[in-house]
Amino acid sequence: QVHLQESGPGLVKPSETLSLTCFVSGDSISSSYWSWIRQPAGKGLEWIGRIDSDGNTYYNPSLKSRVTMSVDTSKNQFSLNLRFVTAADTAVYYCARDSIKPVLGTLDYWGQGSLVTVSS
Amino acid sequence: DIQMTQSPSSLSASVGDRVTITCQASQDITNYLNWYQQKPGKAPKLLISVASNLETGVPSRFSGSGSGTDFTFTISSLQPEDIGTFYCQQYDVLPYTFGQGTKLEIK
Secondary structure, eight states, X not given: OOEEEEESOSXXXXXXXXXXXXXXXXXXXXXXXXXXXXXXXXXXOEEEEEEETTXXXXXXXXXXXXXXXXXXXXXXXXXXXXXXXXXXXXXXXXXXXXXXSSSTTEEEEEOOOEEEEEOO | OOOEEEEOSEEEEOTTOOEEEEEEESSOOTTOEEEEEEOTTSOOEEEEETTTEEOTXXXXXXXXXXXXXXXXXXXXXXXXXXXXXXXXXXXXXXXXXXXXXXXXXXX
């Protein structure tokens, strides 16, 4: 069974960098693509972007200027950095497997989510 | 970006009712559409992929249909455990985008 687990600080100061890591078990990170999604309290889902095991990325243009994703195949994990955060970045952040089966774009396994609050 | 519009935004129905949610894309997405269910405090769960493909382990009372710009998600006989918020998601064009969600409650 594929399992994803987010980790990182729950509180980040305005203008600083939000950093999260997603550890994958039950599957090799080389087998698929991996996405980040966020959800402000009481609101809908926003896809942040994805990365593959070679480090190829696609970022949502709405966040592209502030986002960096990376992958560590030796640790079977991938990471998200979001720079210059504001209160509007307060959300639950999810990592998910972006499956190539049947077609790339299906988010078939999700982490439990990590609440990140931006506040001084 | 492709806009996904779900209707209704909220819905209250009785156990045993047939429930239908629609999702309209702002342009043709062929059948590159998924449906997810999110229960309070939990991550979304994939129910249906490629518009109509039921994921393994998902009850057969759930179904999806449609292609192009108009899609439908149906629960044939609503059960108490089906409460939550349902989202459609397109993956024809990057960035992936989600509908705004449909919150389903039991009367």
